Amino acid sequence: MEGIITDVTRQKAAEQALTDARGALARASRLASLGELAGSIIHEVNQPLTGIIASGEACLRWLARDPADPGEARNSAARIIEQGRRASSIIAGLRSIARDARLEFADIQINETVEEVLVLSKRELERAGVTPSTAFDVSMPEIMADRVQLQQAVLNLVRNAIDSMAGANGRARILTASSKVADGHASVTIADTGVGIDPAITERMFDPLFTTKDEGLGLGLSICRKIICAHGGRLWLEKNTTHGSAFTFALPLRQRCPSSEIK
């Protein structure tokens, strides 16, 4: 009898874990498509803006006519209002997404968190012929952080590393994820053996919408930095040579006053 109860409890716990994992995955993939989303938001908002500007100018011109045409001017004004409404409904739609971006802090194992991203990226790594390797500091204590958000940041760094190695021929493609505890901080480094980053762009590469990729929207690193900053941490380019680059972020071991939102 006791055995059965234990089994049921275990099964329930396993089911719960599975549900949690699915939820986390759904959130992660939603964030992964944030880049795509930004592109379509810009498009969606530009549409009514184009209409508002054109109708506003038309309205002035109808009024400036001799004689003025108030009927047409009124129609132009109505178009402006309608498109203003459209724009605001797009913004309203965004608010719900913004709510999802609230951070949920919990004690997490950072090594495990990073390792999971590598597991999630297994196929991508294989396709790109990249060998992952890890060098985690085993003395790493638990830290207060939003696991999913951190994984999003790591995922972006891993994707950049993979892209950077696509252009590197004639040498092994190795992605190294390492961690270290020092000076009250937990730091994580994602290093690659890629072609490095043009020194001319290292100043701007964290800016939103700055990209060197044809298909990119220039949000990856800026999102990374936002997430790390929201944790009270820092993200920087650790190393940059033509044979590889490395990004490191450091998070405080003790969260004094974690901000609850990504701004």
Place this chain on the structure above:
Amino acid sequence: MSMSSAPFVHIVDDDRWVRESMGDLLRSVNYHVMLYGSAAEFLNVELPETSACLVLDVRLPGTSGLELQEYLTRIDIRLPVILMTGFGDIPMSVKGMKAGAVDFLTKPIRGQDLLDAVDVAIRLDESRRHELAKITELRQRYALLTPRERQVMALVASGLMNKQVASELSISEATVKMHRSSVMRKLETKSVTKLARIAEILDIRR
């Protein structure tokens, strides 16, 4: 030549509000405006025989703006094209410019930029139509020439003297002179230089 009727601006954008607002602005400065939600809608209408231009969104469902532009070039509809682009369509616009677009405007578009681009495009179309009308008129005049007059014209235009033309055609120099003045009258020109230029435009060779 008569340019009495206002120029036409055709706007193709799948967003109804955007095309209506842009049409609104263009109507306020006296253009005739026609609005279309897709490339197919545009291709379904008979284009009026006045100067016109096409304001075309690059991103369209179905046939894209660039595909429509290519198609029009292929079927020899030489309507000046202004491309409109949203975020992230810059490489496409470069392609469009290379394919002969007059301008490309990035949304959100400033009203004055739209008006300026349309002004340039319409003037381009007017001068093209003007050229075309001139050639048509010359063709009509040329059609009035007799076969003998055409022979004389070709030879004169190629730079021969009356005497040479006479011997070439085995007719008297007086007859050449008569045909020649008839050609000049029918083509409404007074100089041999202009005659030579007309022959060149109409691709007349001896």
